Amino acid sequence: MSEHGFEAEKLAKRFGKTVALDGVSLAAPRGQVLGLLGPNGAGKTTVIRILATLLRSDRGRASVAGFDVAGQPGQVRGRIALSGQHTSVDEELTGLANLVMIGQLLDMPRRHATQRAAELLARFGLEDAARRPVASYSGGMRRRLDLAASLVGRPEVIFLDEPSVGLDPGKRDELWQLIRGLTAEGVTVLLTTQYLEEADALADGIIVLDHGRVIAAGTPAELKQQVGGRAVVVRLDDPADTEPAAAILASVADRSPERSTRHELVVPVTGDDDFFEITARLREHAIGVTELSLRLPSLDEAFLALTGAPATTTDFTKAA
Amino acid sequence: MTTAPARTQPGTRPLGWLRHSLVLARRSLAKTTRSPGPIVNGVVTPALFLVLFLYLFGGSVAGSTTDYLRYLFPGILVMGAGLAGMISTGTTINLDRRNGVTDRFRSLPISRLAPLLGSVLADIVRYLLAVAILFAIGALLGFRVHGSLAAALAAAGLAILFGFCVSWVTVFIGVLVKDANAVVAFSFITFLPLQLGTSLAAPTSTLPGWLRAWAEVNPVTQVMDACRALLNGTTIGGTVTTTLIWCVILFVVFCPLAVRSYSRQQ
Ligand SMILES: Nc1ncnc2c1ncn2[C@@H]1O[C@H](COP(=O)(O)OP(=O)(O)O)[C@@H](O)[C@H]1O
Ligand SMILES: [Mg+2]
Numbered sequence: 001m002s003e004h005g006f007e008a009e010k011l012a013k014r015f016g017k018t019v020a021l022d023g024v025s026l027a028a029p030r031g032q033v034l035g036l037l038g039p040n041g042a043g044k045t046t047v048i049r050i051l052a053t054l055l056r057s058d059r060g061r062a063s064v065a066g067f068d069v070a071g072q073p074g075q076v077r078g079r080i081a082l083s084g085q086h087t088s089v090d091e092e093l094t095g096l097a098n099l100v101m102i103g104q105l106l107d108m109p110r111r112h113a114t115q116r117a118a119e120l121l122a123r124f125g126l127e128d129a130a131r132r133p134v135a136s137y138s139g140g141m142r143r144r145l146d147l148a149a150s151l152v153g154r155p156e157v158i159f160l161d162e163p164s165v166g167l168d169p170g171k172r173d174e175l176w177q178l179i180r181g182l183t184a185e186g187v188t189v190l191l192t193t194q195y196l197e198e199a200d201a202l203a204d205g206i207i208v209l210d211h212g213r214v215i216a217a218g219t220p221a222e223l224k225q226q227v228g229g230r231a232v233v234v235r236l237d238d239p240a241d242t243e244p245a246a247a248i249l250a251s252v253a254d255r256s257p258e259r260s261t262r263h264e265l266v267v268p269v270t271g272d273d274d275f276f277e278i279t280a281r282l283r284e285h286a287i288g289v290t291e292l293s294l295r296l297p298s299l300d301e302a303f304l305a306l307t308g309a310p311a312t313t314t315d316f317t318k319a320a
Numbered sequence: 321m322t323t324a325p326a327r328t329q330p331g332t333r334p335l336g337w338l339r340h341s342l343v344l345a346r347r348s349l350a351k352t353t354r355s356p357g358p359i360v361n362g363v364v365t366p367a368l369f370l371v372l373f374l375y376l377f378g379g380s381v382a383g384s385t386t387d388y389l390r391y392l393f394p395g396i397l398v399m400g401a402g403l404a405g406m407i408s409t410g411t412t413i414n415l416d417r418r419n420g421v422t423d424r425f426r427s428l429p430i431s432r433l434a435p436l437l438g439s440v441l442a443d444i445v446r447y448l449l450a451v452a453i454l455f456a457i458g459a460l461l462g463f464r465v466h467g468s469l470a471a472a473l474a475a476a477g478l479a480i481l482f483g484f485c486v487s488w489v490t491v492f493i494g495v496l497v498k499d500a501n502a503v504v505a506f507s508f509i510t511f512l513p514l515q516l517g518t519s520l521a522a523p524t525s526t527l528p529g530w531l532r533a534w535a536e537v538n539p540v541t542q543v544m545d546a547c548r549a550l551l552n553g554t555t556i557g558g559t560v561t562t563t564l565i566w567c568v569i570l571f572v573v574f575c576p577l578a579v580r581s582y583s584r585q586q
Pocket of ligand 2: 041044045046085161
């Protein structure tokens, strides 16, 4: 048994004139989550499709659960699960029927398939909705059902392509919880995302992809160091407080904050202590805030730091 | 609650492709019961033409509506089978790809063709349903089979076979194009010349020159004539043979094309 859940070496793929992947290498030890981070069109879905045996790479090699994706695709398919960018459950069928069908396609006898489906529906909080058509489900419920569908066959490796797209923050946190639960069972996960925050919340390792190339790789901590740490964001109750608040931020962070038009102040900080110091001083001066947060750099800021250029391609119509 | 056992090693049980296709055929039929578009398409449109033509032309073409019904109904049956198959698998295949369903199926250890095969198997059930409903509507309006029961079954079988063979054209289109609407557009555009430019409403000999020329070479005319002869117990001539030849041509050309592009598609 390979010690890697999956590994890929110098994958290259073109679609006509579009170079989708240009020498991508990545690997994840068994039981870990690898986050593939990049803007739209970076090549994330293409990597997933190659590893899931849906697409052949032009060059390079990859293995999943110890089997070569090109040479032994059948063996690979027996050990993986894919949850795509769109939820791929059938609207017209009930949640239960969707899962039972996957079980039957995996050669489970009907009784086992039903039992497994019931288990997963319970685990994903969909018991009450089990016998309703998916058309009546909310976006969050669909996502959970989609994830449950990938777990029916107890896969060793799971590919999640932008799992939290279209979910509001509450639902997203719920999904994150479920994804973290997967690794507890020793499942290896490859997760793509456009949000550094998501990769940070879920991944053991992060690969940053841009224009089909790996532009950075490391643990979330290493990456955050590279892209220049975090920032404190303050939005004020009363615009009249802007000057005193800015003075506090400047004195703690040792640099003057940026001001946006919405009475919002942003200043980079080096650690948690700066954040607590700012909080304490704002209270001392009785400055009311509508929002106060310590946030990671956005993907755009991270890209600026990593490449010296902003993240490109926001052409959503082209997303495959 | 006990835990369900782990999955069996995939691909170890024989005839997997057939079992998986049947599971997927059941999926397709379950979807039809909730959104019965193809059946409605295969029943409502022909039924409307049946009633319309019957009362518009019944008197003038055949003298009485009863006689005209005998003439008209077999062609309507062919139209029904044609329409039922026309959009069903072609659109499903396309929608499944766009919705990422095909990707999920292809990441499972099942035959790559199982989803296509499953949908086509389900189509056959949909044809049967459309044809059965049309027979019931025909009977209500007063249509009676005048040939033998075997001949009537042969007529239904021929209509369904032709619908099945034509459907490979739309399946091929469904695999190729990006947008499922193109499949519907195709069946819409070809409806007029293929289904109505035939002997459906009146014998080709009574049609005006240019329409007559087209109707006589249109294979659908042959199918309609064959079904008419079988259901009314009149002389069949070469129509059944011609129909079968057309079926073979359509199937031999478009089935491999569709299957090949479907299984190669990445
Ligand atoms: N089937 C395809 N045909 C043509 N171009 C494609 C296809 N799939 C992806 N691409 C192109 O390859 C590039 C990478 O796409 P993708 O892997 O989907 O990026 P991401 O998932 O990171 O948004 C994009 O420029 C995209 O337009
Ligand atoms: Mg993508």
